[in-house]
Amino acid sequence: MTQAPSSAIVIGNGVVGLACAIALQRRGIATTLVAPDQPWRGASWGNAGHIAIEQVEPFASPTLLLSLPRRLFWRGGPVGLPPRAIAAWLPFALKLVRASTPARFSRGKAALGAILAEAMPAWRRLLTDAGATALLREAGHVVVWESVATAAAGLARWRAADTGSARFDMVSPDGLAELQRLTRAPLAGAIRFRGSGQITDPAALGEALYARFRALGGCERHARATGVTGTIGAKVTLDQGIALTADLALIAAGAASAPLLAPLGLKVPLVAERGYHIEGAATDWPVDAPPMVFEDRSMIVTRFTHRLRAASFVEFARAGDPPDPRKWDRLHAHVRALGLSLGEPANEWIGARPTLPDYLPAIGLLADAPAIAYAFGHQHLGLTLAAVTGEAIAALAHREAASIDLSPFDLARFT
Ligand SMILES: Cc1cc2nc3c(=O)[nH]c(=O)nc-3n(C[C@H](O)[C@H](O)[C@H](O)COP(=O)(O)OP(=O)(O)OC[C@H]3O[C@@H](n4cnc5c(N)ncnc54)[C@H](O)[C@@H]3O)c2cc1C
Secondary structure (H helix, E strand, O other): OOOOOOOEEEEOHHHHHHHHHHHHHHOOOOEEEEEOOOOOHHHHHHHHEEOOOOOOOOOOOHHHHHHHHHHHHOOOOEEEEOHHHHHHHHHHHHHHOOOOOOOHHHHHHHHHHHHHHHHHHOOOOOOHHHOOOOEEEOOOEEEOOOHHHHHHHHHHHHHHOOOOOOEEEEOOOOOOOOHHHHOOOOOOOEEEEEEOEEOOOHHHHHHHHHHHHHHHEEEHHHHHHHEEOOOOOOOEEEEEEEEEOOOEEEEOOOHHHHHHHHOOOOOOOEEEEEEEEEEEEEOOOOOOOOOOEEEHHHHEEEOOOEEEEEEEEEEEEOOOOOOOOOHHHHHHHHHHHOOOOOOOEEEEEEEEEEEEOOOOEEEEEOOOOOOOOEEEEOOOHHHHHHHHHHHHHHHHHOOOOOOOOOOOOOHHHHO
């Protein structure tokens, strides 16, 4: 493909695929969105809603390796390495270790820092265009600790961390007393970030993005893509036994993206990094309270328009493996210990973050099949990075320079 495409097929209707589909359609490329299910049942619906521009440091780091033993689930931590899924996570873990050298960590941090710096402006542009600016609240977030020791250690960690364009302040004693009214667990310290934010309602975000895509003239196809080829034009085969053709195909199927690339000779080390949430009707949690990270519990609590959600856990497995109910039990126990009210019964949800071993996304065009683009692997930051990824994909499609250097996100790094 040497000229800008006039048509495109986007595979996957998560927040990343949808943001890309809107960006392509807006730039005059007739786009068809292919996905099997209703919008927003995957990770894009169940996430914590946090626009986390402060998470500049990739998890693949020397610090992560040192802290891993005490972060394991059976020791009370968030990291699950289920023995029955060892074939899924062991090869990933070995690659993660290789990606955690100081030099690679430093390069990853520079790459994530550059794309995260554009994340919030890109969301403002996308939601302004969609007429849905109220869905983005730029009021930062709060991190709290429940003991003097964990507050001192946590504060030291954040002071040493690169937080990109986000900044934080210590919460004053008066501010801490205010936060204390939200929970019965004693709070020993807190910091408040500026520059980060939240999506106020993930379901409404999905509806607003779909509405914008349709209003721009985008088409939809309810089907599962089973194969993609793309040397001159792109061809996407569907489980309905037919094929669609276009000038460009974009693989944005989240944690299910790798099997679409395998027949093209690309073995992508993508893992389903599963997270859990419980959620209920928000009662006494203030509607304008920012997302609150209970760092000692590795849990984030987010107030959405009508709901309160508590999310946690990183469980390395296959996307289709059965959930581990002990994780919901632990979330319920945390919520009880904090004295939060979710109403009864709270919904329980599991979903898969699409994660690559160096904790950088994959955004680019395939060198050997240039009619195929890809945008997946956004790990814990898919909501945060969706809008900027859409802009980057539209620029790539038009053979323009993206506003950020995309070379660190090229899949060639795994060949
Ligand atoms: C508990 C939890 C909390 C999180 N919190 C945050 C947060 O606060 N902030 C943040 O930025 N990120 C967060 N994340 C990460 C974020 O949710 C993900 O990175 C993001 O949703 C990934 O989006 P996606 O569009 O790539 O994938 P998905 O949302 O998984 O969407 C992929 C879509 O592709 C479709 N699909 C799959 N296979 C095919 C196929 N063959 N053909 C067609 N369609 C297909 C699926 O149906 C699905 O709808 C969190 C994740 C979890 C699990």
